[in-house]
Every structure is written in structure tokens, then in C-alpha cells.
Amino acid sequence: xxxxxxxxxxxxxxxxxxxxxxxxxxxxxxxxxxxxxxxxxxxxxxxxxxxxxxxxxxxxxxxxxxxxxxxxxxxxxxxxxxxxxxxxxxxxxxxxxxxxxxxxxxxxxxxxxxxxxxxxxxxxxxxxxxxxxxxxxxxxxxxxxxxxxxxxxxxxxxxx
Amino acid sequence: xxxxxxxxxxxxxxxxxxxxxxxxxxxxxxxxxxxxxxxxxxxxxxxxxxxxxxxxxxxxxxxxxxxxxxxxxxxxxxxxxxxxxxxxxxxxxxxxxxxxxxxxxxxxxxxxxxxxxxxxxxxxxxxxxxxxxxxxxxxxxxxxxxxxxxxxxxxxxxxxxxxxxxxxxxxxxxxxxxxxxxxxxxxxxxxxxxxxxxxxxxxxxxxxxxxxxxxxxxxxxxxxxxxxxxxxxxxxxxxxxxxxxxxxxxxxxxxxxxxxxxxxxxxxxxxxxxxxxxxxxxxxxxxxxxxxxxxxxxxxxxxxxxxxxxxx
Numbered sequence: 001x002x003x004x005x006x007x008x009x010x011x012x013x014x015x016x017x018x019x020x021x022x023x024x025x026x027x028x029x030x031x032x033x034x035x036x037x038x039x040x041x042x043x044x045x046x047x048x049x050x051x052x053x054x055x056x057x058x059x060x061x062x063x064x065x066x067x068x069x070x071x072x073x074x075x076x077x078x079x080x081x082x083x084x085x086x087x088x089x090x091x092x093x094x095x096x097x098x099x100x101x102x103x104x105x106x107x108x109x110x111x112x113x114x115x116x117x118x119x120x121x122x123x124x125x126x127x128x129x130x131x132x133x134x135x136x137x138x139x140x141x142x143x144x145x146x147x148x149x150x151x152x153x154x155x156x157x158x159x160x
Numbered sequence: 161x162x163x164x165x166x167x168x169x170x171x172x173x174x175x176x177x178x179x180x181x182x183x184x185x186x187x188x189x190x191x192x193x194x195x196x197x198x199x200x201x202x203x204x205x206x207x208x209x210x211x212x213x214x215x216x217x218x219x220x221x222x223x224x225x226x227x228x229x230x231x232x233x234x235x236x237x238x239x240x241x242x243x244x245x246x247x248x249x250x251x252x253x254x255x256x257x258x259x260x261x262x263x264x265x266x267x268x269x270x271x272x273x274x275x276x277x278x279x280x281x282x283x284x285x286x287x288x289x290x291x292x293x294x295x296x297x298x299x300x301x302x303x304x305x306x307x308x309x310x311x312x313x314x315x316x317x318x319x320x321x322x323x324x325x326x327x328x329x330x331x332x333x334x335x336x337x338x339x340x341x342x343x344x345x346x347x348x349x350x351x352x353x354x355x356x357x358x359x360x361x362x363x364x365x366x367x368x369x370x371x372x373x374x375x376x377x378x379x380x381x382x383x384x385x386x387x388x389x390x391x392x393x394x395x396x397x398x399x400x401x402x403x404x405x406x407x408x409x410x411x412x413x414x415x416x417x418x419x420x421x422x423x424x425x426x427x428x429x430x431x432x433x434x435x436x437x438x439x440x441x442x443x444x445x446x447x448x449x450x451x452x453x454x455x456x457x458x459x460x461x462x463x464x465x466x467x468x469x470x471x472x
Binding site: 020102 | 216217218219220248249250295296297298299300301303327328329330331332334335354357358359361362364365366367368369372373428429431432
């Protein structure tokens with residue numbers, strides 16, 4: 001089963017959440033991934049912020065394209081050592097300024113696909129970066145991840 | 161070219177083939193039915209000007225700006241101002257307006273807004289929660305339903321300015337507010353950003369969203385634009401505009417830059433305490449910027465109105 005296979009090689013899954021926008025979720029997700037990579041871990045990032053995908057630019061791969069293989073989407077591998085794997089809707093946009101103007105049901109379908117249909121391979125950590133709020137993206141992501149080893153959530157805030 | 165999600169051709173035009181949104185548009189999730197539209201039109205008939213505050217990016221100061229715009233406009237006691245907070249997951253307006261803990265009352269004519277001043281009324285899902293920490297974990301359709309209720313059931317009365325504060329993104333709330341308000345008239349959108357490219361890239365999407373749904377753009381506000389130290393008076397770029405900031409983006413996309421507002425720690429403090437920053441720090445350079453921007457928005461709305469009256 002493709003679903004079983006694609007996340008079977010992932011040891012730990014971490015969600016980065018906030019509720020509030022602009023507090024540094026994507027920044028933290030990126031820095032965490034880079035730090036784990038420097039510590040010799042294999043890391044993946046799943047960017048489920050469909051309206052405002054920031055991770056591709058933060059890792060300087062905003063001009064990359066994604067491809068499909070037999071088991072699903074092939075993530076974009078970052079850096080010379082290819083030690084970070086990234087999937088984001090940013091890669092599916094024809095033009096970076098295209099707005100993804102989707103209602104919840106369409107977003108949910110894509111998130112489910114992202115969670116189950118990306119050929120991550122073996123990862124020590126999969127970091128899931130989320131948009132602000134407590135809505136469709138969050139409900140769907142948690143639901144889709146339920147059968148898998150969810151380590152937990154990191155909550156990001158600012159002082160005010 | 162996309163005919164627009166609220167067009168009669170939505171989902172049915174030749175250009176719709178292959179668009180990921182086609183199914184939804186064609187299914188008529190596109191607009192309110194005529195009876196609903198008539199109801200909304202009746203309710204909003206007494207609203208003279210409507211301004212949407214949008215971003216695309218979170219945490220750039222939409223709610224802060226909406227609150228200050230409301231205060232600024234309401235300083236003229238002859239004007240009636242209404243502030244509608246449709247950020248259902250993260251409603252900041254009650255706290256920023258000093259109205260936490262207030263409840264909404266029902267009367268024969270509908271829901272009563274919560275009044276900060278006699279001429280400044282506020283509505284937010286925040287007022288409907290039993291505790292401020294209650295999470296509203298709703299999917300799109302339920303959020304849309306509440307937004308429609310806010311527009312249909314709140315008794316705003318006669319309003320000179322209706323300001324609508326939105327959550328970040330380009331999704332259900334944004335589509336719904338544009339579609340429901342198409343029953344009446346939106347003067348335009350004010351788009352808020354901060355100087356860095358990570359914000360601008362989301363804001364460009366928002367500008368494209370506005371164009372797609374034919375929402376006029378009044379202009380862009382750049383928040384957190386530099387910081388002047390109160391001690392040494394040196395200016396630092398806390399969020400450096402690595403790609404030219406809002407100014408360059410506005411030039412490239414041919415939209416108006418309404419103004420730049422510097423960082424001032426008093427802004428966040430005033431918001432946390434529910435006070436108007438404009439009143440608490442009248443001498444701050446940020447206050448001056450905000451006031452200039454508010455004036456430009458007022459002028460835009462008045463000109464708009466005059467043009468409309470000419471055509472009648």
C-alpha cells in the first residue's frame with residue numbers, strides 16, 4: 001500500500017504550530033531542519049501552508065519543480081548533500097505570485113495527498129510546518145497523520 | 161484567463177479546464193443565491209463605505225491597522241464607524257479594542273454590535289466564545305456560515321465606514337466576504353505587509369487575489385518599517401527590505417503605497433491593553449504615519465462616492 005510505504009521509513013514526525021500568524025513557524029521549521037541535518041540526521045519538511053508557502057524561499061529552492069514517481073511525489077532535495085527533503089505547494093504553482101484561492105474541501109484533499117503520497121524514503125525527522133489558525137489545514141493534517149509516529153507539536157509565539 | 165470565481169462563467173469557461181478550482185466553481189459554490197443577496201443588500205443598504213483589510217501574510221499588523229483605522233475615522237464624531245472581525249480562528253479585535261469579555265446581545269432588529277464609543281461598534285467571533293482561550297476549530301463551510309450571519313444578522317444601523325478585518329491567507333473567509341459583500345459595494349482593500357521578501361511574496365498573491373475577484377486595491381501599508389531608537393535616535397532595519405520592500409513591489413505591480421509605519425514598542429503595548437495607540441502616543445512617528453494613511457483612505461472613499469453620485 002502506497003500509504004504504508006511512504007511514511008514507513010519516517011522515525012519521528014513533528015508539527016510546528018501557532019495559531020497566530022507571523023511569529024516564526026516557518027523560520028523555526030527551517031532552522032530546526034538545518035540544525036538536525038548538521039547533527040547528521042535525515043530530515044524532511046512538509047509545508048502545508050497552502051496560501052502562504054514560505055519554506056521554499058527560506059531554503060533557496062523556490063525555483064525547483066517536483067516530479068512524480070511510482071510511489072508518489074518526489075520531494076525536492078535541498079543543498080549539495082541533499083540531506084533535507086522538502087515538499088510544499090510552492091513547487092506546484094506555475095507562477096510564484098499565483099494565489100491559491102481554494103476553499104477548505106480542496107485544501108483538505110491536497111493535504112491528504114501531501115501527507116500520504118510523498119516518497120520520503122528513510123527519514124529521522126519529518127517536520128510539518130503549518131499556516132496560522134485552527135482550521136481545515138490543521139484538522140486534515142492531524143487526521144491524516146494519526147496512524148503514524150507523531151512525536152508531538154512545537155508551539156511558536158511572540159511575547160505580546 | 162480565469163473568469164473570476166464569482167463570475168457567472170465560474171467553472172464553465174474554456175479557461176477553467178484543468179484549473180484545480182474548477183469543480184468548486186462549477187458546483188456554484190461561487191455566490192450567494194438571489195434571495196440571500198437581496199437580504200444582505202437590505203441589511204447593508206445603510207453602509208456608505210466598506211474597506212477590507214487584507215494581507216496574505218500573518219502577523220504583519222492587519223488587526224492593529226484595522227483597529228487604528230476604526231479609531232481614526234471615529235475621531236470625527238459625526239461619522240458612524242463599524243469594525244467587523246472575520247478572523248474566526250484568531251480574533252484579535254476584541255482585545256485590541258479593550259472589549260474582552262463583552263457579550264453580544266440580541267434584539268428584535270438583530271445582533272447588537274459592541275460599542276467602544278457611541279459612534280464605533282464592533283463585532284467579532286471573540287464575543288461569542290465563553291472563554292478567550294476556546295479554540296474555534298471549524299472547517300471552511302462553518303466559518304462561511306458565521307460570516308454570512310455577521311453580515312445578515314448584525315444590526316449595524318446607519319454606518320459611514322464598515323471596516324472588515326480578515327485573517328491571513330486567500331481562502332474561505334476571503335472568498336466569502338467578497339462574495340457576500342458583492343450584494344452591496346466594497347470601496348476597496350487595504351493590503352498590509354512588512355518589508356521583508358518572505359512577507360511580500362504572500363502579499364503579491366493577495367494582490368493577485370484582489371485582481372481576480374475584481375476587488376479594487378486602495379493601496380498597501382508597510383508596517384514594521386524601520387525602528388528609531390528613542391535613546392540614540394539611530395534607525396535600524398529590523399526587517400530589512402532585501403528586495404526593495406513594499407515600495408518596489410508597489411511600483412512593480414502598479415498599486416499605491418499608502419505609507420510606511422515604523423516599529424514602536426508602544427503599538428504592541430497599546431494593543432495588548434486595548435487602548436488606541438493614536439491616543440496613547442500622539443507624538444510618535446508611527447502615529448503620524450498612521451494618521452496620514454487614514455486620511456488617504458478617507459479621501460479615496462470620498463472621491464469614490466462623489467464619482468458614484470455623479471453617475472446617478
